[in-house]
Amino acid sequence: MAFKLLTSIHKTARISALGLHSAAIIAFQLILMQLISVMQGYHFAYMIISIAMLGFGASGTFIALFRKKLLEASNWLVPSLMAVSGFFMVVSFNLARMPVFQFDVYLLFVESSQFGVLALGYIIYFIPFFVGALAIGILFIKNAGQIGTYYFSNLLGSGIGGIVVVILLSHIFALQALPLVAILSVMAAVLSFEKRKRFLQIAGIVLSIGFIGFSIFQPGELPLSEYKGLSRTLNLPDAEIIHKQADVHGQIEVVESSALRYAPALSFTYTGAVPVKKNVFINAEFYGVIPLYDTVNIHNFTTEALPYVMRQRDKVLVLKSGTGTGVAHALQSGAKHVTGVTEVRGIKELLKNRFAEESQYFALKPEANFIYSDSRQYLLSQNQSEYDAIILPRMESFGGSMGLNALHEDYSLTIEAFQLMWNRLSDHGVISVTTWIDYPSRTTLKIAATLVETLRANGIESPENHLVAIKSWGTISFVLSKNPLESSDIANIRNFCREMLFDPVLLPGISDDERSVYNQIEDDNLYRYLDAILSSTDQSLLAEYDFHIAPATDDKPYFSRFLKFSTLKKLRDTFGAETMPFLELGYLIVWVTLIQSSILAFVLIILPLFKLRKRSRNLLPTLLYFGALGLGYMFAEIIFIQRFILYFGHPVYAISAVISTMMIASGAGSLYSGKFKDPVKASGVASFAVAILLLIYALFFTNVLTLTIDFPLFIKVFIAFFMLAIPSFFMGMPFPSGIRILNQNNEQHIPWAWGINGCLSVIATSLATLIAVEGGFRVVMFLATGLYLLAFAVFYGNSLISKKA
Amino acid sequence: MKYFKQNSVIIFLLLFLYPLNSDAQDYTMQRQSMVETQIRNRGIRDASTLRAMRQVPRHLYIPENQQRWAYEDRPLPIGYGQTISQPYIVGYMTEIIKPKKGYRVLEIGTGSGYQAAVLAEIVDHVYTIEIVEPLGLTAKAILDKNYENVSVKIADGYYGWEEFAPFDAIVVTAAAEYIPPPLIEQLKDGGRMIIPVGSPFRVQQLMLVEKKGDRVSSRSLMPVRFVPFTSGD
Incomplete structure (x- = not known):
């Protein structure tokens, strides 16, 4: 009876240990994802971790090859492997941070030697997954008769692990969370402790606890790629991180430097000082600037002012408003009620608390509302509201984004999302989108195609009377108007362009000459294709274009995906094989x-x-x-x-x-x-x-x-x-x-x-x-x-x- | 013994000096080939630009571990998240500002110092500003050694170099999201400013800013021309 009870307790302990260990592995995977995202970028993290995850498959091979010996030793081996896996979760990451093992993925397509270092990185990150999976695999195979129960524990643990990570990363940095997660595997080892080979197991547990403990108290620094935005910013004189905050969306950092100014595609006519602003980074990538409410709004000297120069906008909705620069701009342009929707909780906290005074946090103003919500969901929830302007964030990045977001799904830029925006417009309401001018033209054309399709879907037969676009030396701003543009709107736009040295690109009654008075583009294909998009009779030209420029849909929400297989060769011949990866x-x-x-x-x-x-x-x-x-x-x-x-x-x-x-x-x-x-x-x-x-x-x-x-x-x-x-x-x-x-x-x-x-x-x-x-x-x-x-x-x-x- | 000594000298020269001489010759040949295949064949015709690029030893402006790729048709990393531009882009940017004797040119973003060296071969004086101190110091050391007509300052390029303004041309080598108003002010009437637009590893557009009286205009240039397919293709 006592023996049966002991066996049952032992079995329950093993099953619980399996769950705990599974939670640790999934949590480790997610935390590692964020750490590599900070150091190298999200996409590279995905590439590295998917290889590391093959450790699960390799553990199966290993067990198949050494099945008998592994099963014989399973009682003491499983706890030891769990402890060693926890140990390697910390050690592998520390190894990968050593200069000798550091690679820079941005150089991967430039320096062939980086491939060798990357391969070493794969091996280093592979170890904890392989060892951890080995423990799980042995347990599964040894208990194949009761696999239902063991698999249940594995899945339950993994499910809980995912939740634990979201909670952890909302409060502490990924670097601090890593050893805490590793401890779970060591706890699993303790839980499934076996009398045989006690020394080995104790050694494994003690060693792991030692290293993990050290990592908790000495987490060290994250070595960033020198090409990450944060690294480059910290090279500036007197640059300093003045605020750091954990957030489930990533690590938020605020940098101050006397050389940090923000004035994207500023008009040549602006002669004042460009104000110095603090920069906000998420996972070491530039996210926005802390707006300075009391200074001259620099956006009034950019094409982004277009919706406000056309006419007064009382009620404005700024979607994906980032750090709130668009909200500040709307307020300073005379809007009476502005709602900004930010998709990162930490940003709202940042503006509301730490930088409230500096940014004159919008909550202090009764006419402004800064909301933490998903943009698409917010539009859905506001089915009784009407806006005079819906503003989308500036797209692309200066000089192109290297196409990193090509497969990033964005449901706020699909044709269905634009339909929702249309439904929320007042009679004179507008949707405004700005983008950096890209070459070859892709984002610009896709925006135009999306806006025109939105107009056509709503029964507008002459979209050219509802669409306006102006360009500066760097950006193009589009405005879609629910009602046909009035002569006063058109006159205001022409005046603004003259004052700022901008050119109208789409405007009712525009002539070709008008498009290039101040800012010429050597490649006039942009105008040709914009005209083709507006013309319902010339759709064939779009289908033949070398990039995907048809609007994104909810079923294929990849707005930034442009590449066509059929034109790869042509692109390689034009731009050269070396630049292809960056396309x-x-x-x-x-x-x-x-x-x-x-x-x-x-x-x-x-x-x-x-x-x-x-x-x-x-x-x-x-x-x-x-x-x-x-x-x-x-x-x-x-x-x-x-x-x-x-x-x-x-x-x-x-x-x-x-x-x-x-x-x-x-x-x-x-x-x-x-x-x-x-x-x-x-x-x-x-x-x-x-x-x-x-x-x-x-x-x-x-x-x-x-x-x-x-x-x-x-x-x-x-x-x-x-x-x-x-x-x-x-x-x-x-x-x-x-x-x-x-x-x-x-x-x-x-x-x-x-x-x-x-x-x-x-x-x-x-x-x-x-x-x-x-x-x-x-x-x-x-x-x-x-x-x-x-x-x-x-x-x-x-x-x-x-x-x- | 005497013969032995003489032979030793010859052997020494053969062993040690020949490789050095060979390296130098090798780089010279690579440089000539670079100018012909990457610069001239792609349409850069300005004689002074071609001469300058034949003259400046690009490999000396590149970190030692990158030197063997100095004359390849691509940008190279020089540290601190910066790159030395692809030779063709340097040639294109130089030609487009129409440099000539008597010109004073301001460069924002010294980087490796190579662009300043190429310009210094043509114009009277190059004033170059670098914001990243270690990069600026390295570039200053090599530019000071080779050119008397280059002044290097480690400072924020936003303010330009008012003391020596106005400039006949301004070359902004570090892509910026905005063009600082002081730079437009320090550009001579009729002057040209060139700015690359793109990531460190891929420049696809260049922005030429021209100032004529009160009027400032821009021209977006495409060094590599992409022609979309049309139904006629």
Whole structure:
């Protein structure tokens, strides 16, 4: 009796340790993502971590190769591995910060030696994932009979880990959070402590605690790439970080220097002093400046003043208002009521507290309202409001953004978002968008195409009477007017252009000569294509253009994605192979990630396992089943994340909520799968149910979300929870059921299955993104349906055929 | 013994001096080739610009670990988040301001010092300002050694260099989101100002600002011309 009780306690401790350790790994992954984002940039973090995550797949290979020895030693090995994994979470990051291992991703396409250092970085970050996954894999394989319970603990832990990170990063910096997360793995090691080989386990735990403790008290500094905005700013004389703040959106820093001035594309006519302003950085990238309310508003000398020079705007909405410079500008332009919507909570706190006096924080003024909300959600919630002007933030960056945001979804710039803005305009209301002039023209043309399509969708047959654009030496500002432009508007615009040395680009009755009086563009294709966009008869020219300039939609919300495969060769011939990576780096990085993770998955995981063929048969069903599950689960997860970002706004919270809900619901499904006596039946029923549900979702998911998107939040949460939890519950069943099937027939395949699943999950992330970019989210959902049907066919379908035969 | 000594000297010269001489010759050849293939063949025709670029040893303005790529057709990192521009862009920016003897040129952003050196080969005096002190000091050391007509100041380029204004031309090598009003003021009537627009690794546009009386105008130039497909293509 006592023995039984002890065994039961021990088992419960192991399962709890697994959950704790799983929470640590997912939290470590998310924290590492933010740390590398600060040092090198978000896209590179994605590239590096997806390779590190292959540690899960590699652990499967390792177990397959040394299965017997690992299982024999599992009792003491698992806690030791958990402790060592916690140890490496801290040590790997500290190693990667050492000068010898530091690479600069911005130099990757310039200096070939950087590839070697990058490869070292991959290995360093790979270790904690590999060691951590090894502990999980051994537990799964050793307890394959009760995989439902163990998988449940793994998923539950991962789900909770995601939530823990959001809470941690809202209050402390990622660098401080890292050792705290590593401690969870050490705690897991303590929880699953085993009597045998006590010395080894204690040594591992003590060593880990020592290093982790040291890291808590001596977190050190983050070595930034010298090309990051913050690094370059800190090179300026007397530059100093005067404020630092943790935020779930990233690390916020405020820098002061006597040389920091802000006057984007200022008119040549401005002869006063350009005021010095403090710069705000998020994850070491420039985010905005602290507005100085009492100084002359420099924006009055830029094309951004366009909506205010046309006529008085009483009620103004500034979307994605960043640090509030647009709000200050609206107020100083005479607006009586201004609402700014900021998508970073910390920024609002910053302006309200630390820099309130300097910026004359808008809350102090009854006519201004600065709100923390998602822009799209705010527009939805304001269904009774009407605005005289809706202002969007300045797009692109000076000299081009290197295309880093190519695959960044932005639901505030889709055709559906513009329709919402249109619905909120008063009779004389306008939508204003400004962009840096890019070359070759892409952003400029896409904005024009989006505005014209919005006008046409609302029955405007002559968009040229509703659209105006003016340009300076650096920027173009567009204004879409709900009512046709009046002669007084046009006269005001012409006067303003003359005063500021700007040129009208689109204006009713404009002549070609008028477009280049003060600021000439050597390449006149810009005008030609703008005219083509306005002309309903010349749409063929747009389809033939070398870049994607059709408006973004909710199904393909990639406003900054312009590259076409068909013109890659032409672009290379024109600009040279060396500059190609900088044309649309964001897109390229996803491709690089997919290619390198696919090659590594094949070399590191699939190839070695083929050596095991001698000892086993029927490899194909295992490969197909677990491959389909790895891909299918992630495809569905990525679509759910995207749809719910649109549904709720706030990507950080939406991602965390979706992942956690899915993990926990899948965990419950995994636990439930154990109730099926026949795992083949469990796998078949669940895979088929998932396929049917995903098919229904592919067809109707967007419609349901669109219909309910403006419902009260608590109803939306309720709807979202059920829409996510039901398929996720079934999606948690096929993997443990598959493991149980293998446990009965092909036990030696289990590590392989674990490896395949891990590898394909990593590959799925970049693959799904690329498919969504080309075909839209719905296509990805159809593919996920197909993959679950394949999983259904492999074991259950096959068994049905066998029975009939 | 005497022969041995003589031979030793020859061997010494062969062993140590030849490689140095060979390196110098190698760089000279690379430089000539760079001017022909990257600059002249791409349409830079101004004789003084071509001569200056043949003259200035670009590799000396580049950190040692980058020198072997000095004459390649690309920008190179020089530290502190800065780059030395691609040779073609340097040539293009030089030609566009129409430099000549008697000119006083202001450069904002000394960086490596290479652009200032190229200009110093043509004009009377180059005044160059660098805001990042270590970069400015390195560039000053090499420019002081090779040119008497270059003045280097470590300061904020926003204010220009009023003491020596007005300038016939201003070259802003560090891309800026705004053009400081003092610079427009310090530009001579009829003067030209050139500004690159783009990331450190990819300059695709240049902005030429011209001042004629009270009128200031800009021209966006595309060193690399992209021609979109049309239905006729």
